[in-house]
Amino acid sequence: SQKSTDNSTQKQYTFGSFHFEPENYLLKNENQNITLTEREASLLKLFLDNPNTVLKREKILMELWGSDDYFLGRSLDVFISRLRKIIKEETHVRIENIPRVGFKLVVE
Template identity: 80%
Template sequence: MGKKILYVEDDETLAFLTTDNLEHHYEVVHCNNGKKGFETFCTQAFDLVILDIMLPDMDGFQIAENIRKKNQEIPIIFLSAKTLKEDRIKGLKLGADDYLIKPYSIEELILKIEVFLQRSQKTTDKISIKNYSFGSFLFEPENYLVKNQHIKITLTEREAQLLKLFLDHPNMVLKREKILMELWGSDDYFLGRSLDVFISRLRKIIKEEPALAIENIPRVGFKWVVEEK
């Protein structure tokens, strides 16, 4: 069975052209307004979501935020004429996997779709993923959950991937480029800004753990520091 994509776009001409091209490769369900798009997401099963930002009834940011409350794993790609870096950063913070600026090429869109579908499939194919202990915390990568006897924190998918990367490389310097390529498959500047946000959140989680720290290595990257007991 082919992969099923939800595509939410109110520009009729663009929607027709994009849908017509994508349907050569995938099953595509198109919605022309935000409210209908989110309702459709809630009633059908999809493998990937493509969202415009400027939409009637509910904008793409709102849809993405609501989708992430229901599903942390499904890939989300924004397609938008909005070129401000703040908009790109906002989209990525909400849990989007990528952000393409209009006009975009169908070839590039399909390439990105394939990358995220393959990555999603690899995650699904993993039978079991080990849990990690650090400080007083237990980390369950499959559930994006960090917990101890006092608190439970649900991470975003990217935050969970970042934490796992650090835990797999204790006391090792990780270059920013390596982290970005591991998490997103790109070392784009705007993704780098999102990485800084994720680093900040992880630091808040471990701030009461004196033996743990995320150290900045200027102009290089970061190190997950674990002090020997």
């Protein structure tokens, strides 16, 4: 795989009108700069690294918390809804629920 181990080039993401700097937990577009929490940033990065791919709840929980217990699942729902609120203006980007499986970041 082509994973870069050169940390001087910080990976940045652009989706819709947003520009995301995971290292700085910064999500911005022309109207706003949003500082995410570490977990929100990790979650968004995980989605952006796997666009249009179903991410299982267990995988997300293991990636972010290293555990997939029920209470963390409730926390995850809160993080998802926070991210949804932030990107709701974006017409071509959305986080879909895949019932009983997980979530998918849809980028058109």
